[in-house]
Amino acid sequence: MTDGLLDVVGIGNAIVDVLARADEAFLARHELAKGAMTLVDEPRATALYAAMGSAIEVSGGSAANTIAGLASLGGRAGFIGKVGRDTLGEVFRHDIRAGGVVFETPAAASATPTARCLILVTPDAQRTMNTYLGASVEIEPEDVDAALIGRAKVTYLEGYLWDPPAAKAAFLKAAEAAHGAGRKVALSLSDGFCVERHRAEFRQLLGRHVDILFANEWEIRSLWEVAGFDEALQATRGVCEVAALTRSAKGSVILAGGDVHVADAAPVAKVVDTTGAGDLYAAGFLHGYTRGLPAYDCARIGAIAAAEVISHFGARPETPLWNLLPEALAPAVARA
Amino acid sequence: MTDGLLDVVGIGNAIVDVLARADEAFLARHELAKGAMTLVDEPRATALYAAMGSAIEVSGGSAANTIAGLASLGGRAGFIGKVGRDTLGEVFRHDIRAGGVVFETPAAASATPTARCLILVTPDAQRTMNTYLGASVEIEPEDVDAALIGRAKVTYLEGYLWDPPAAKAAFLKAAEAAHGAGRKVALSLSDGFCVERHRAEFRQLLGRHVDILFANEWEIRSLWEVAGFDEALQATRGVCEVAALTRSAKGSVILAGGDVHVADAAPVAKVVDTTGAGDLYAAGFLHGYTRGLPAYDCARIGAIAAAEVISHFGARPETPLWNLLPEALAPAVARA
Numbered sequence: 276m277t278d279g280l281l282d283v284v285g286i287g288n289a290i291v292d293v294l295a296r297a298d299e300a301f302l303a304r305h306e307l308a309k310g311a312m313t314l315v316d317e318p319r320a321t322a323l324y325a326a327m328g329s330a331i332e333v334s335g336g337s338a339a340n341t342i343a344g345l346a347s348l349g350g351r352a353g354f355i356g357k358v359g360r361d362t363l364g365e366v367f368r369h370d371i372r373a374g375g376v377v378f379e380t381p382a383a384a385s386a387t388p389t390a391r392c393l394i395l396v397t398p399d400a401q402r403t404m405n406t407y408l409g410a411s412v413e414i415e416p417e418d419v420d421a422a423l424i425g426r427a428k429v430t431y432l433e434g435y436l437w438d439p440p441a442a443k444a445a446f447l448k449a450a451e452a453a454h455g456a457g458r459k460v461a462l463s464l465s466d467g468f469c470v471e472r473h474r475a476e477f478r479q480l481l482g483r484h485v486d487i488l489f490a491n492e493w494e495i496r497s498l499w500e501v502a503g504f505d506e507a508l509q510a511t512r513g514v515c516e517v518a519a520l521t522r523s524a525k526g527s528v529i530l531a532g533g534d535v536h537v538a539d540a541a542p543v544a545k546v547v548d549t550t551g552a553g554d555l556y557a558a559g560f561l562h563g564y565t566r567g568l569p570a571y572d573c574a575r576i577g578a579i580a581a582a583e584v585i586s587h588f589g590a591r592p593e594t595p596l597w598n599l600l601p602e603a604l605a606p607a608v609a610r611a
Numbered sequence: 612m613t614d615g616l617l618d619v620v621g622i623g624n625a626i627v628d629v630l631a632r633a634d635e636a637f638l639a640r641h642e643l644a645k646g647a648m649t650l651v652d653e654p655r656a657t658a659l660y661a662a663m664g665s666a667i668e669v670s671g672g673s674a675a676n677t678i679a680g681l682a683s684l685g686g687r688a689g690f691i692g693k694v695g696r697d698t699l700g701e702v703f704r705h706d707i708r709a710g711g712v713v714f715e716t717p718a719a720a721s722a723t724p725t726a727r728c729l730i731l732v733t734p735d736a737q738r739t740m741n742t743y744l745g746a747s748v749e750i751e752p753e754d755v756d757a758a759l760i761g762r763a764k765v766t767y768l769e770g771y772l773w774d775p776p777a778a779k780a781a782f783l784k785a786a787e788a789a790h791g792a793g794r795k796v797a798l799s800l801s802d803g804f805c806v807e808r809h810r811a812e813f814r815q816l817l818g819r820h821v822d823i824l825f826a827n828e829w830e831i832r833s834l835w836e837v838a839g840f841d842e843a844l845q846a847t848r849g850v851c852e853v854a855a856l857t858r859s860a861k862g863s864v865i866l867a868g869g870d871v872h873v874a875d876a877a878p879v880a881k882v883v884d885t886t887g888a889g890d891l892y893a894a895g896f897l898h899g900y901t902r903g904l905p906a907y908d909c910a911r912i913g914a915i916a917a918a919e920v921i922s923h924f925g926a927r928p929e930t931p932l933w934n935l936l937p938e939a940l941a942p943a944v945a946r947a
Contacts, residue, residue: 295709296929329679329706329927332668343665362698362724370665373631388698588924591665593632 281377282350282565283461284427286419286449287338288411288435288442289356289380290390291363294402294550294588295330297395302403307395312404312466314438315393320407323393332363333589334370335392336411337465338433340551340590344558344580346374347596350565353377353423355449359410363389370591380418383410394550400585402550412439416448424449425456428565429487431557434465434494437473450484459516461487463557464494471497481514487564488518489557495520508535519560519574521553526578531570538574541582551590555580559596563604576604617713618686618901619797620763622755622785623674624747624771624778625692625716626726627699630738630886630924631666633731638739643731648740648802650774651729656743659729668699669925670706671728672747673801674769676887676926680894680916682710683932686901689713689759691785695746699725706927716754719746730886736921738886748775752784760785761792764901765823767893770801770830773809786820795852797823799893800830807833817850823900824854825893831856844871855896855910857889863913867906874910877918887926891916895932899940912940 302309305323315323334343342352354371358364360382367389371378390409394402414436424430430453436442450460462485464470470477477498481488488511492504499510504522511518511530518530526539559580563573580596587593638645641659651659670679678688690707694700696718703725707714726745730738750772760766766789772778786796798813798821800806806813813834817824824847828840835846840858847854847866854866862875895916899909916932923929 324705327709329670329709330702331925332702334665366666366668369660373663373665588929589667593924 279426280351281353281427283342283345283429283431283561284353284355284423285338285342285431286355286436286445287433288336288390288408288439289339289358289367290336290392290406290411291367292333292335292392292394292550292590293324293330294333294394294396294548295328297327297397299397302395302397307403307405308468309397309403310401311468312406312435313468315405315407317407320391320393320405323405327393327395331588332366333591334367335590337435337463337554338431339371340554341431341558341561342376343371343374343591344555344584344596345562346376347592348558348562348576348580349597350562353427355380355418355420355423357411357414357418358382359387359389361388363391364410377423379420383413385410385413387413396548396550396588400546400549402548408439412441414439414442414445416444419445419448419452421452424452425458427458429459429461429561431461431463431561433463434469434473434477437469437476454484459486460484461489461561463553464488464490464498467493467497470494474498486516488515489521489553489560490518491521491523491553517564517570519556519577521556523552527556527574529570529574534570536571536574538571538578541578543582543586546585548588549585551584552581554590555584555592572604576600615762616687617689617763619678619681619765619767619897620689620691620759621674621678621767622691622772622781623769624672624726624744624775625675625694625703626672626728626742626747627703628669628671628728628730628886628926629660629666630669630730630732630884631664633663633733635733638731638733643739643741644804645733645739646737647804648742648771649804651741651743653743656727656729656741659741663729663731667924668702669927670703671926673771673799673890674767675707676890677767677894677897678712679707679710679927680891680920680932681898682712683928684894684898684912684916685933686898689763691716691754691756691759693747693750693754694718695723695725697724699727700746713759715756719749721746721749723749732884732886732924736882736885738884744775748777750775750778750781752780755781755784755788757788760788761794763794765795765797765897767797767799767897769799770805770809770813773812774805790820795822796820797825797897799889800824800826800834803829803833806830810834822852824851825857825889825896826854827857827859827889853900853906855892855913857892859888863892863910865906865910870906872907872910874907874914877914879918879922882921884924885921887920888917890926891920891928908940912936
């Protein structure tokens with residue numbers, strides 16, 4: 276696994292999630308933006324943690340969740356991100372490596388703690404995220420291993436990387452290394468507020484550096500500053516090779532070449548926690564993509580992976596995802 | 612909550628659980644005693660952690676789980692136990708306090724890390740536990756706050772406390788403080804291997820210091836060195852005021868005064884992870900006991916609390932347990 280071709284290398288903030296249930300009154304009392312990811316500083320993170328209920332800790336991070344999901348589907352994957360020199364950093368490293376993912380980025384040189392995301396899950400299964408970036412902001416261009424990037428069919432970048440200033444340079448170095456090696460670059464827009472923070476730069480990036488775009492409805496409407504989904508869809512046409520636009524229970528719409536496909540969400544007995552839904556959709560989609568499947572089948576695998584992760588607490592799969600692929604898709608995936 | 616009468620104070624090892632799924636082959640390969648709790652040293656813990664899959668971290672510890680469960684049922688509770696000066700220690704402290712439990716024991720003076728229990732959950736939902744005791748062995752008699760003990764109707768002790776040598780003295784001090792204040796002492800035998808390690812001392816304890824005994828079938832048979840459950844039941848008669856003997860899906864048998872009651876297990880749609888089943892049974896039983904309910908009703912509440920915790924990953928309740936009590940029990944509990 277340390278040599279040879281990889282399917283996807285992900286670059287993102289290395290974060291441990293701290294998940295607890297909360298009611299709507301808790302969100303109101305602490306002025307939390309429901310369903311969004313808000314950046315918080317350490318004092319705010321400490322105060323919120325003290326106020327929230329009994330929690331569980333589980334490795335997270337958007338791109339890292341995607342990479343863990345891809346490995347769980349049977350893909351070969353790598354990850355680049357910065358943890359701190361502490362227990363949560365060891366937890367993050369253990370968990371992503373446990374799935375067979377190549378993860379060699381050295382921990383931060385400083386004493387800054389590993390990033391954590393305080394996630395409040397309301398009774399409607401929605402998650403509200405509050406991220407203290409900690410050591411993850413110390414990622415630098417020299418952490419981007421161009422040789423690793425060159426080995427992967429796709430380099431996957433999360434929009435959240437645009438938040439830590441030094442990470443932008445790492446992001447651009449990775450995109451250039453990928454294209455220099457004749458590989459593809461994928462980007463997730465991450466969060467509607469993240470798009471607001473970096474809209475102009477994201478628009479520039481799309482034309483110059485991105486082959487495959489992932490966005491949910493809020494993000495793509497925010498990117499183009501339009502009110503309706505169809506308007507956002509039309510604005511996205513021709514911007515990059517592939518765009519997968521996710522719409523929660525409404526499924527996803529995929530722009531691929533000149534075609535438009537509409538795929539349904541996969542059924543879920545009970546939605547417990549939507550944390551990681553978009554990340555796992557991207558995992559499934561990229562698994563199909565790197566095996567050369569048609570766009571519609573990529574979306575179906577994405578939907579299956581997302582359905583697993585929203586059926587339990589936490590943003591990493593609890594069961595090997597390749598077990599969940601239907602007969603019709605599994606042989607195609609194995610064959611490639 | 613910092614003054615006034617408490618229902619139960621628990622004393623036990625302060626542990627964070629690290630849970631991952633594993634198959635039977637993994638247990639065989641690493642020579643793990645399925646279904647048991649095995650003590651491991653730090654090198655063995657490190658090696659096992661490296662070998663196990665992606666995990667979640669959640670506060671644990673047998674007596675601590677019981678106390679968290681009691682608070683979730685609406686009881687007033689305190690806990691005494693030793694964490695390290697590290698992130699996992701902060702996690703443990705946060706989680707137990709988040710339920711309203713009084714927990715003031717200072718962290719260890721040393722740099723020894725917080726105790727952790729590596730738990731492998733097999734597809735049959737059985738858990739196999741490997742505990743590195745870490746800072747929890749540094750509990751001392753002076754950590755036992757006699758004033759706190761005196762405020763609680765019941766002091767609840769876990770048999771696992773007999774493993775760290777210094778904890779025995781803390782255990783005995785607590786039992787004496789409780790009885791000196793006219794309170795009750797409850798003991799859980801914890802684990803069959805734990806009973807084997809300390810059989811003679813546990814037998815002595817029962818006669819001298821214990822009013823309420825909790826044991827599962829393996830533990831009570833090991834205590835009396837008999838082959839059958841009924842034999843163990845007969846041997847337990849008259850040993851202490853109340854004994855609750857749990858039998859997994861077969862329910863529990865309660866000896867109370869001269870009476871014997873047989874209570875069924877509560878139904879569970881799907882058993883996901885049996886970690887904490889005995890701990891939460893004790894929580895429910897003690898909740899009823901401290902409200903003066905008849906023994907059979909105590910067992911019913913115990914069964915309901917156990918059913919919740921085995922329906923998901925981890926040994927702490929995910930939903931407020933008082934919500935789960937049936938009409939017939941809830942008013943009685945509220946009235947008392």
